[in-house]
Every structure is written in C-alpha cells, then in structure tokens.
Amino acid sequence: xxxxxxxxxxxxxxxxxxxxxxxxxxxxxxxxxxxxxxxxxxxxxxxxxxxxxxxxxxxxxxxxxxxxxxxxxxxxxxxxxxxxxxxxxxxxxxxxxxxxxxxxxxxxxxxxxxxxxxxxxxxxxxxxxxxxxxxxxxxxxxxxxxxxxxxxxxxxxxxxxxxxxxxxxxxxxxxxxxxxxxxxxxxxxxxxxxxxxxxxxxxxxxxxxxxxxxxxxxxxxxxxxxxxxxxxxxxxxxxxxxxxxxxxxxxxxxxxxxxxxxxxxxxxxxxxxxxxxxxxxxxxxxxxxxxxxxxxxxxxxxxxxxxxxxxxxxxxxxxxxxxxxxxxxxxxxxxxxxxxxxxxxxxxxxxxxxxxxxxxxxxxxxxxxxxxxxxxxxxx
Amino acid sequence: xxxxxxxxxxxxxxxxxxxxxxxxxxxxxxxxxxxxxxxxxxxxxxxxxxxxxxxxxxxxxxxxxxxxxxxxxxxx
Ligand SMILES: [Zn+2]
Numbered sequence: 382x383x384x385x386x387x388x389x390x391x392x393x394x395x396x397x398x399x400x401x402x403x404x405x406x407x408x409x410x411x412x413x414x415x416x417x418x419x420x421x422x423x424x425x426x427x428x429x430x431x432x433x434x435x436x437x438x439x440x441x442x443x444x445x446x447x448x449x450x451x452x453x454x455x456x457x458x459x460x461x462x463x464x465x466x467x468x469x470x471x472x473x474x475x476x477x478x479x480x481x482x483x484x485x486x487x488x489x490x491x492x493x494x495x496x497x498x499x500x501x502x503x504x505x506x507x508x509x510x511x512x513x514x515x516x517x518x519x520x521x522x523x524x525x526x527x528x529x530x531x532x533x534x535x536x537x538x539x540x541x542x543x544x545x546x547x548x549x550x551x552x553x554x555x556x557x558x559x560x561x562x563x564x565x566x567x568x569x570x571x572x573x574x575x576x577x578x579x580x581x582x583x584x585x586x587x588x589x590x591x592x593x594x595x596x597x598x599x600x601x602x603x604x605x606x607x608x609x610x611x612x613x614x615x616x617x618x619x620x621x622x623x624x625x626x627x628x629x630x631x632x633x634x635x636x637x638x639x640x641x642x643x644x645x646x647x648x649x650x651x652x653x654x655x656x657x658x659x660x661x662x663x664x665x666x667x668x669x670x671x672x673x674x675x676x677x678x679x680x681x682x683x684x685x686x687x688x689x690x691x692x693x694x695x696x697x698x699x700x701x702x703x704x705x706x707x708x709x710x711x712x713x714x715x716x717x718x719x720x721x722x723x724x725x726x727x728x729x730x731x732x733x734x735x736x737x738x739x740x741x742x743x744x745x746x747x748x749x750x751x752x753x754x755x756x757x758x759x760x761x
Numbered sequence: 762x763x764x765x766x767x768x769x770x771x772x773x774x775x776x777x778x779x780x781x782x783x784x785x786x787x788x789x790x791x792x793x794x795x796x797x798x799x800x801x802x803x804x805x806x807x808x809x810x811x812x813x814x815x816x817x818x819x820x821x822x823x824x825x826x827x828x829x830x831x832x833x834x835x836x837x
Contacts, residue, residue: 384812449770455805547833553818557826561836631835685792688802689809 382556382565383691385656387433387456390552394427394537403538407481407488411474413466417602418638420484420541422462425637425653427490427537428551432656437464439532440498447508450645450686457652457687459645461509464492467528471497480531484541495533502526510642510674517674518604519640543636545600548614550633555595556658558631564592568661568695569654571668572598573639575608575616575753577745579700579725581624582709583663587695588629591661596621596632597654599639603761604671606731610634612752612759619748643668643675644683648690655692665697701725702743709743735760776800 385391395403415423425431433456438446443461445453452458466480474480474494482490506523507513515521543549550558559567568587572580584594596617600610608616614634621630635653640646646669651662668680676682681696702708702723703715715722723743733740739750753759776784784796793799818826830836 388812390818445770550830550835553822554826554830557818557823558830558835561827561830686802688806691809691812 382559382658383655383660385429385432385552386652386691387454389432390429390556390656391426391432391435392429392553393435393535400538403491403536404488406479407491407538410479410481410491411470412481412483413464413470413492414483414486415464415489417484419464419482420489421601421636421638422464423482423484423490423535424537424541425635426462426535428553430552430635430653430656431462432552434458434462436492436495436534437530437532438462439496440500440530442532443500443505443530447505450648457648457690459652460640460642460649461505463526464531465526465528466531471529471531482535487542488538489541490535490537490539492531492535493533494531497529497531500530509640509645512674514674516672517641518671519642522640541636543600545610545614545634548600548632548634549636550657552656552658555631555633559593559595559658562593562628562631566591566660567593567595567658568663569595569597569651569657569659569692570663571635571650571654572596572617573603573607573613574727575613575749576620577725577727577730577740577749578702578709578743581620581746582700583665583697584630586697587661587663590695592629594630595654595657595659596630597635597657598632599637600634601636601638603639605761607761608731608753608759609756609761612756615752615755616749619752620746623748624746639669641669641671641674643670644680647680647694648683648687651684651690651692651694655690659692661693661695663697664694666699699725731760771797774800 426434426436438461441453445451446458446461450459476494476496478494480492480494481488482492502523503513506520510517510519512520515524568591570584588594598613617632647664654662664681666677667675684694698711700709700711703710703717703721705717705721706715725744730740730744734753781796784799788799
C-alpha cells in the first residue's frame, strides 16, 4: 500500500474531552457559516483525505500551488483549498485566534487562524483553470468569491449530517478494508455518472493488472443536468451486484465539489485516491474537464510532470461498441471502420434517458437503466 | 506578498560541464525544455523512491475500523 501523500495520514477529528471543550468554547468565538463545498473540504481535511493538508491554505501555500503545482515543501499539489469569509468577521481577529465554523446552522469545526489575506480572484481562476472565461463553472465560482481568505488548521467537531453515511469511508477505513481483502494493488475510479458499458470495460481492463477496483463517486453539488447522487449510487450497486465479483470491488463516496479544473484536478484526484490507499488511478478522456476547455488527453499528459506522485496513473482511450467485433473494444484493439462503432457518449445516453428511451444493452446494462428509470427525475 | 520574480523559488546547483552537455543532448526531442527541468524531474523521482514505508494505523485503530466495516457490510 502506498504511504499517504506526505507520509502520514492527517487526523483532526476531535473526540472525547477535547471535543466537548471545543463545543463549549465555540460559543465565544466568531462564527462563520460555510457553504456545502467548504463543509466537504473541512471533513476531508480532518479525515486525512487531503493529507498532508491540515487546514485551509495560507498565501504562501496558495502562491506555490498556483505557480509550481506544489506545496512549499515541494510535494505535488495542484488545487487550491480555500475558505473565504466576510471582511467584517475577521476585522477584530488576530493570527492565532480561533474561529467557529458552522454548516446549516450547526457547529461543524473550529479553525486556528494563521493568516487572513486578500487575493486576486482573476489570478486564482487563471492559474487554476487556465482560463478566465465565465462559462467555465469553476471560473464562475471563483469570480463570485467575496471577502478575505483565511489560512489555518481546522478541527472537525461534528460530522456534517449527510444522507449517504453508509457509503462514506475515510482513508483509514479504506486502507484497513483493502488490507482485509488481501489487496496489494488497488485501482481507483473517479466518477460522477451512472455506469455505462464503457466505464465497466475500463474498470475491468484495469482489474486485469491489479487486485481490486475502488469505485469512488464524487458526491456533492453538481451542474444542472448531472445525475443525482442517489441515482449514481443505486446504479453502481445494481451493476456490482450482477456483473462484479464481490472480492474484487469496493465502492464508497467522496464528498467533494468538482472544480472542473481538468489536468490539475486529475492530479488532485489521484492524490486523494493515494490517500485512500490506491496504488493506481484511472485517467480516461477529458478527466475532470468541462466543455472544450481542455484537450481530450491533457489530463493524461500532465502526469509526466510528477514522477514523485506515489500513485501510478492508468491511461485509457475511449472504449466503444463495435458492430463488426460484436464487442466493447477500443481503438488499439479494433481494426474496423468508425461507421461500425457506437460511442459511449454521456451526453447521448443522458438524452435517451431523459426522453424515456431505454439505451441499447450494448451501451448500458438493463439493470442499470432500470434503476435510472425507477426515478421520476434522475437529474439535478 | 513576494515580488513577481520571487514567486518561483529556484536556486542554482553546479554540475560538471561535460555532464551538463550530455544531459542537453539526452533531452533533445523529449518534452523537457531545459537541463534544469530534467534534473529536477530525476531528483524528484529518486527521492520519492527512497521514501520509507510507514505503517499508518495501529492494531487498536484497526479493530475499531473493522467493526464499522462489518456493520456496513464491507467485510464479513
Ligand atoms: Zn471492430
């Protein structure tokens, strides 16, 4: 099993007396209400999903990540992890003070303020996403950020209440689980869609080289038209039940708001799965991309800048169904004309489903389609 | 906040000139744009390989975790 990124799993979940004291102290602290996205980040920071980060980035870390794609320690890190707050909230605070972070009115965490700093939103967007185009959802999100950024460690006090707790494992848990299953090598699979046959073939092809596959859907706010979280989970359950060996697959969720930062986010996704204990990570076409902002294989090329990542990417070209081969295959294996190919276009499948049309079984398992159709509105 | 040219924190190291020339030849036609970026790449690769394996969890953690995994049906 690979070491966690930076060598050690972070654990900043308060327990016992420490937690009780923190709850009492929170009354006297400046209160900040956080968004869904930041609440997920806090949970991930505290549970070691973002190891070695222990809190939100200070300006030195942010500069380093934006310009070098590395933390000041030279460790690979590509996505800014930030919290912002209204300036009025922090005017009275000094570095070293604690803040109470609330989510939906409930106490979530405390933060040890290290630094409050201004940052240019455009600069942040330009480096993270490679564009300033507001039609990019990540850019639009960053442009809306107001107030001041806060750097400092966080301690989780109360678990955020979520619907999918039974599917939520932290890195310590997945690491024990992989060990219990006897897996020496594990490939991580990132997803935000119910599986079509192309996904299944990618996973099963990877499975030829490793002991287990770790399906890790991202749960959280999505774009309009994306599938709802419960639909994705139920669809995968149906697929695994009928088409996977129990010994070789595990699924748990990752609460996280997609940034759609393409190549940078691909590296970040790999780091997160390394923390969960994966040795390998699948990168397909346009990983974590959106629209036409990134080249189809940019998210694969970027890995050559990170020989020290500590998790091996597995690169895949797109799979398709070939009528001549009468099989799901890919461009390395099938010699036939493109006219014979049926592509697994997510957009096409979504359109079929939203029009009540059952996708052909060459594209999607009937059990998966059935789950999707059991929901009157499977889309966000 | 650091000045623009200080943002990228770099320093110089010395290597023998013949080695420099050899590396320069070696990286022609590869994705590497400079000897410096190649040297940084190689060093990072070597240092990452040398990192020691560390057991990230104790037996006590393990038993507690296994209990939850069992309750959730992840293990029997
Ligand atoms: Zn063919």
